[in-house]
Amino acid sequence: MRHLTLVFINLRRHRLRAAIGVAGIAFGVAAMLTILAIVTGAIGMFQRILSTDSHYLVFERNVSDLFFSSVTAEQVDLVRARPEVAEAHPMLFGIVTAAGHPVITCFGIEAADPRLARAEWLAGTREAFGRTEGEVFLGSRAAEFLQAKLGQELEIGRSRFRVGGIFRTENGFEDGGVFLPLATAQEFFHRGTAASVVAVKLRDQSRGAEFKQAVEAALPGVVALENREFSSGYSSFKILNLTAWAVGLCAFALGGLGVANTMLLSVFSRIREIAVLRVCGFSRPQVAALIFSEAVAVAALGIATGLILGFGLLAIVERVPQFQGYVQATVQPLVLVGIVVTALATAVLGAIYPARFASTIQPAEALRYE
Numbered sequence: 103m104r105h106l107t108l109v110f111i112n113l114r115r116h117r118l119r120a121a122i123g124v125a126g127i128a129f130g131v132a133a134m135l136t137i138l139a140i141v142t143g144a145i146g147m148f149q150r151i152l153s154t155d156s157h158y159l160v161f162e163r164n165v166s167d168l169f170f171s172s173v174t175a176e177q178v179d180l181v182r183a184r185p186e187v188a189e190a191h192p193m194l195f196g197i198v199t200a201a202g203h204p205v206i207t208c209f210g211i212e213a214a215d216p217r218l219a220r221a222e223w224l225a226g227t228r229e230a231f232g233r234t235e236g237e238v239f240l241g242s243r244a245a246e247f248l249q250a251k252l253g254q255e256l257e258i259g260r261s262r263f264r265v266g267g268i269f270r271t272e273n274g275f276e277d278g279g280v281f282l283p284l285a286t287a288q289e290f291f292h293r294g295t296a297a298s299v300v301a302v303k304l305r306d307q308s309r310g311a312e313f314k315q316a317v318e319a320a321l322p323g324v325v326a327l328e329n330r331e332f333s334s335g336y337s338s339f340k341i342l343n344l345t346a347w348a349v350g351l352c353a354f355a356l357g358g359l360g361v362a363n364t365m366l367l368s369v370f371s372r373i374r375e376i377a378v379l380r381v382c383g384f385s386r387p388q389v390a391a392l393i394f395s396e397a398v399a400v401a402a403l404g405i406a407t408g409l410i411l412g413f414g415l416l417a418i419v420e421r422v423p424q425f426q427g428y429v430q431a432t433v434q435p436l437v438l439v440g441i442v443v444t445a446l447a448t449a450v451l452g453a454i455y456p457a458r459f460a461s462t463i464q465p466a467e468a469l470r471y472e
Contacts, residue, residue: 106395109392109395109396109399110399112392112396113396113399113400120396120400120403123397123400123404123449124400124403124404124407125404125407126404127400127401127403127404127405127407127408127445127448127449128403128404128405128407128408128411129408130404130408130445130448131404131405131407131408131409131411131412131441131442131445132408132409132411132412132415133349133412134347134349134351134412134441134444135408135409135412135413135416135433135438135441136412136415136416136419137349138347138433138437138441139412139416139433139437140416140419141345142433142434142437155189155191155216155301155303156189156191156301156302156303156329157302157303157304157307157310157328157329158301158302158304158310158313158314158326158327158328158329159299159300159301159302159326159327159329160173160177160181160190160299160300160302160317160324160325160326161173161298161299161300161324161325162323162324162325163322163323163324163325168195168298168299169195169196169197169298171298171299172293172296172297172298173192173296173297173298173299173300173324174294174295174296175295175296175297176295177300177321177323177324178190178192178297178300180317180320180321181300181302181317181321184313184316184317185305186304186305186306186309186310186312186313186316187302187303187304187305187313188303188304188305189216189302189303190300190301190302190303191211191212191214191215191216191300191301192211192212192284192297192299192300193209193210193211193215193284193297193298193299193300193301194209194210194211194284194287194288194291194293194296194297194298195207195208195209195210195298195299196208196210196287196290196291198258198259198280198290199258199259200248200256200257200258201257203247203248206244206258206278206279206280207275207278207279207280208258208279208280208281208282208287208290208291209276209279209280209281209282209287210281210282210283210284210286210287210288210290210291210297211281211282211283211284212232212283212284213228213231213232213233213283217271217276218231218269220271221269221270221271222269222270222271223267223268223269224242224245224268224269224270225251225252225265225267225268226239226252226265226266226267226268226269227267228267228269230266230267231266231267231281231283232283232285232286234264234266235286236262236263236264236286237263237264237265237266237267237283238256238258238263238264238265238266238280238281238282239265239266239267239268239269239280239281239282240265240267240268240269240279240280240281241268241269241270241271241276241277241278241279241280241281242268242269242270242271242277243274243277243278244277244278244279244280245265245268247278250265250268251265251268252265252266252267252268253265258280259290261290263282284297302326310328313326314326314327314328351444379392386461386462387461389457389461390457390458390461391457393453393456393457394450394453394457396453397449397450397452397453397456397457398446398449398450398453400449401445401446401448401449401450404445404449405442405445405446408445413433416433
């Protein structure tokens, strides 16, 4: 009890220094939580785009990004002809521009694509998709920021399209994108007969290994990956995750320096006080434990504050009109545990030198300290 009382008394006496340490940890927690949640959510949305009613993804081998992948119509036909395949849906990814919106994701798909069947049609009908030349179909979020209505003409890139339909999906990327019939998208992006990826649904999922081996043997230029294998191995996902953790760890490093500075200044300003504690019977380990306890208390307050700030920021970002649909924050329990553990470890590491210094103070010399 005496130990805990001293901890809170010391923190209360040095409010400003303690607040600086708390702010440093809180900034690191909020930054890592926000960045990781947004990145994880974005990766999850992109994964759901690719895994719509499919078991395997077929795309060009050794490409850095699926936007650069090229699977030809002949290759798509060979995939469809495999006896293991129930359905195969090619998709072309691209980036288009519109007035005031320089980056909009464009999806080139076939009329039979299952995402059209699952969508909630707000204007137009699924049956109209691809029937009339020069038509574009919009996710509800894209229709909102483009201020477009059914039948209206839109300038996309250097071409003009008539809005043939508007639909809502659960996926933010799709809801904020524009959709073209595959052949129209191929012509628009000058891709010939190529698609970016083919989503494959098997008749019997247990024959996946057989399908993969057969496709890669027949088509050396492509690779077939099961959805989970793709999610764990796709290089862009790895880069995004590593970048998010790197930014978060840098923020924590600053927080750790803040804790170290706070604890060190606290020790220097309390040398005579620590000497009195030593004279009153406190051992070196007890003095070190006192400094460590203060650091842990600062970290705990920082973690609580950072989590509140982080979740609050995520709630705000998800509701900002410019980001609505594109940001779907996902906070995984393991990520949350990792953030808390990293914050505590940062605080403890930051307190090592101050605690060691405090434990070496000699009472006789410290009492004469001015």
